[in-house]
Amino acid sequence: MAGLAGVQFAAGRDLRCTAWNLHMAYSEELAERLRASLVSKSVAYEEKKMMGGLCFMVDGKMCVGVTNDDLMVRLDPEVYEDALEKTGCRPMDFTGRPMKGFVFVDESGMKGKAALSYWVDLALDFNPRARSSKKK
DSSP: OTTOTTOOOBTTBOOHHHHHHHHHOBOHHHHHHHHHHHHHTTOOOEEEEETTEEEEEETTEEEEEEEBTEEEEEOOGGGHHHHHTSTTEEEOOTTSSOOTTEEEEOGGGOOHHHHHHHHHHHHHHHGGGSOOOOOO
């Protein structure tokens, strides 16, 4: 298959489908909750599949997203340490190195509309000051 050079095979087992499914999986239920939250706040957004999940872009900048069953939040680096103390919050570390200003929140930290709204509001508050990534 094109584009799969370098794919590792273990014991004769083709891992392409398994790896693809693991990296592209995200909770559609959480995505729907995010859509409803953004709409209720009258926020214009664009959805993009990236980083193995679904990202919600606001003003062309990554704002919140869904990876597996986790919420990804881009927040002010000044509130990063405080956010990590909240229930269900942990550093976002795709590369093995935490990315300051980005966190994951698991289900325990976003039960109910108010809890999810807290995280969405943190991301929206920072969004006007966030830098957009340069287009290649």
